[in-house]
Amino acid sequence: MIPDDLRARLQRHGQAHLQTALEQLAEPEHAKLLRELERIDLAELQSLHARRTQKDALPPRERIEPLPYPTIEEDAGEAFIDVGEDAFDAGKVAFLIVAGGQGTRLGCNDPKGMFPIGPISKKPLFQIHAEKVLALNRRYIARFPLLVMTSPATDATTRLFFKRRNFYRLPPQDVWFFCQGTMPAVDLESGRMLLEAPDRPCLSPNGHGGTIIGLRDSGILNRLDERGIRTIYYFQVDNPLVNLADALFVGRHHLANAEVSSKVLPKTGPKEKVGNFLLVDGRCSMIEYSDLPDDWANERDEAGQLKFWAGNPAIHLFDVEFLRKITAEADRLPWHLARKKVPYLDEAGQLVQPETENALKFERFIFDILTQAERWTVLATPRDDEFAPVKNKDGVDSPATAQAMMIAQATRWLHQAGVEVADGVKVEISPLFALDAEDVMDKLRKATTITRDTYFK
Ligand code: UTP
DSSP: OOHHHHHHHHEEEEETHHHHHHHTOTHHHHHHHHHHHHHOOHHHHHHHHHHHHTTTOOOOOEEEEEEEOOOOHHHHHHHHHHHHHHHHTTOOOEEEEEEOOOTTTTSSSSOGGGGBBOOTOOOBBHHHHHHHHHHHHHHOOOOOEEEEOOTTTTHHHHHHHHHHHHGSSSSGGGGGEEEEEEOOOOOTTTTTBEEEEEEEOOEEEGGGGHHHHEEEEEHHHHHHHHOOOOOOEETTOOOOHHHHHHHHHHHHHTTTOOEEEEEEEEEETEEEESSSEEEEETTEEEEEESSHHHHHOOOOTTTSBBBEEEEOOOOEEEEEHHHHHTTTHHTTTTOEEEEEEEEEEETTOOOOOOOOEEEEEEOGGGGEEEGOOOSSEEEEEEHHHHHOOOOOSSSSSSHHHHHHHHHHHHHHHHTTTTTTTTTTTEEEEEETOOOHHHHHHOOOOOEEEESSEEEEE
């Protein structure tokens, strides 16, 4: 039985094919699909599909200014570090990995966090992040919660992966998983919802913007309050270089009483595929590379530098109270449309693997909340030390480029400790050995040369 009002809505919003799908199902599959469809906003889906050929509306250029380059006086830097260390000492920071994406460009079937990225150790991304948190627990004699956002696509596998590996020696009660929401994928041309099984629509994770609602609905915002934790250190699972030990970043955020703080990095070129930090009406905002008009992207100042220089490595600090304040707003964040290849069941019930983009997916982006922040800080960071995204199978932003950057960072840290690395030799440093160059200097004081591949663990 299809309730009359659902039947009417399916017809009104261009989804009449789902009536047929429902009619062909026996129980309990019929009830299952019915439940899924009841919770989908069909009118919203229809209007999103109608926008497929439009670009996201941008504010006019007059309202936009480039982000001024953030500089820090040396004396101030020391004060920031002190405050940041106090926050770490008091265990008042939680770390959040967003790991709900499907990693389609990398093309692995498992969650991306399971990818063996360690150049020598082959440690998975999840392990590298978890060990950074474990190393911080040891450094500060504290217990920092590690929050892991999954999606229905990655949830069960991710939880099992951590469990089987004993949570990489983090206290299991300090690893908090939560699952983000989903959005249906629709056929690019017709806007009809695609099915991945007779009783199941193709649902994809609703973007990293799903973090805020996920944090609220999972009860994690309350748990953080109970532990007196004010700050969430947010980063992406696919960046093995992220520096989680940055006391200056945390201290500056706290001293400014900021609601959001973000790392920014100078872009490699006008159209580098990263989001662009800029000011809209004086507020910190972000425009995706694909939305930044070419003429803006190419604007230069008198010194010949790009005006829109500030790229987004997706490393943020969020004030927990701020997140709570904007949860209502997070439900209204804009949807961004992406054309993707999505396998689906055709009318004969056969699974089709499309060769070209056949579907629209809808995602919310975490950085759309930036403009809500009344107080925010940004901190420029050198790319070589903090940003090695693993996006593609090969070429740019691939495992090969990320591993090369990990090796280069380890080589620099060793060099600072007086240790030379012979040409062509690979070195890798476990987070449990060192979180930064100072740690390496504390451990290795002998001037030597490393002549074969070495893993410092
Ligand atoms: P990307 O946008 O690069 O997507 O995610 P992806 O899923 O990793 O890869 P593609 O686009 O399918 O190839 C950036 C970060 O945001 C997380 C990802 O897990 C990654 O850490 N993310 C993305 C989510 O947690 N949820 C989402 O819905 C989307």
